[in-house]
Amino acid sequence: MSKVIEINNLTKTFGNVTALNNISFSLGKGKVLGFIGPNGAGKSTAIRILLGLLKANSGNATIFGKDVWKDSVAIHERIAYVPGDVHLWPNLTGGEIIDLFLSFRGVNVDKQRKETLMRRFDFDPTKKARTYSKGNRQKVALISAFAADADLYILDEPTSGLDPLQEKVFQECIDEVKTKGASVLLSSHILSEVEQLCDYVAIIRQGEIVESGTLDELRHLTRIQISLKTNKEVPELAEQKWVHNLTFEKNEAVFQLDSEYMDELISYVQPYGVIKFESAPPKLEDLFMRHYQTEEDS
Template sequence: MTTTARTTPASSTTRGPAVEIHDLHKSFGTTRALDGLDLTVRAGEVAGFLGPNGAGKSTTIRVLLGLLRPDSGTATLLGGDPFRDAVSLHRRLAYVPGDVTLWPQLSGGETIDLLLRLRGAGVDERRKARMLERFELDPTKKTGTYSKGNRQKVALVAALSADAELLVLDEPTSGLDPIMESVFQDCVREATARGTSVLLSSHILAEVEALCDTVTIIRGGRAVQSGTLRELRHLTRSKVVVTVGPGAPSTAALAALEGVHDLIVDGSHLTFHVDDDALPHVTRALADLEPHGLTIEPPSLEELFLRQYGDELALLEGEDGR
């Protein structure tokens, strides 16, 4: 994957966090949806929020939108209280759900205008026109005739046309084709370049990996991993693929090194995983093998995610096999 470095706008570094959650708890009867959740979205950054269904993501977003009161803990949104200051805060943010329901008798353009007026904040008309063009949405058609993807585009155009300080995006590209997903990613990058903060909840891990500055993985209502992708990758192992010549020395010494795991020798090709803190001495040992080719792949976000939920997936597979 090729990434392009993005500079956070200078103005964002002088603001407080867009979202700050500490030790948040919320239960529904005997079901504990949030169990001491901590989450921070710094100003001007894109923060990924990951977890399977039932992990607590939707409950967290509903608390941030002022739709639910937490049982305990604190949640701050743009410096205010999400519940007490909901009206004023909603003028400063835009929200896109994963399942958009619209007024079927209104046209797409009328719906976008209504959503923007409901915020009671400024609208950049030129930006709105560009968004309609980029998302290839016909605003003259009734929303009742729209496909799921086009209904999603209505919410995205309204959110991205708004002069919002914070975008709360909950599965925002649900129903979009790959071309429109790429357009969405470009629009998010442009928004953060203007200083907008973004909380992105998505099951499309490649999307999160491409866009996010930080990632929080939630499990059982609490954050189990949080940090930049680089920081999270340092907590796990990289994959190493080596090609050696026919007269290369034995690989026994390599297999015995601390931090080397799952070594597979297939002719002149060696594949193994290595703890990131062991990479320096392992690469020195690889020099003794006189390699013809060497590839070191950091773990993908998918691998990081599955590492947290692998036991649950194994349990589900076991149940399917019964």
């Protein structure tokens, strides 16, 4: 599979502050990568390097096999970018700004696609940008991005300010561009969105990639939620190394289980007459919180 984005051992410092520390990840053609982490983790710095707005101290990053710093002009001809905080010209209408953004790409605009996107996003293009809410400013950027053909979409918190209905339209647009063979780098705080849309996930913490891989690979590392009820009390359940955060709710033991210890759990509780045994598959949010919980909580 050809690599659309490839980052190898990338480091970026600002004075004595290390924003990115030797990070590496890649994105293949026609795939969606979820790039997640809290504010200050290094997501936006990495994206600015990919866009050619910042130069890394060391390491290398390429898009379409081209150096993101030296070949940024050629790269930008094939990408669409949506920031998390969109600033617009206050005296232009939303429609005028969308047309202006599309003209920057130097390609023929599919007017029907643009009109369709404005209807789907329930967007009024006749109002001046100074009257727009944050959500409407995001719509301007999203419509501009999806109205033009691109091989790569770089989206930095793109649904900030959108209501749930518009988030659903956004998710549909991602599926559509992916079907056409485009790739997407999606930076998001909305873990359910990442879980639904992304083929791969890279979690960044304090400038370092702490986990990366497919959702299935990452779920293997998370803990399963277990609800257990038995005829007899299970002794020393809380003392087992694979049981975490044990509580009792309505005579049921509720806890998290390290997924690789399922066989041990079943063998351990079987002699006590299992009445109810339910397991919930781990979610991306579980893994995310495990990496960001404080030392006191771990």
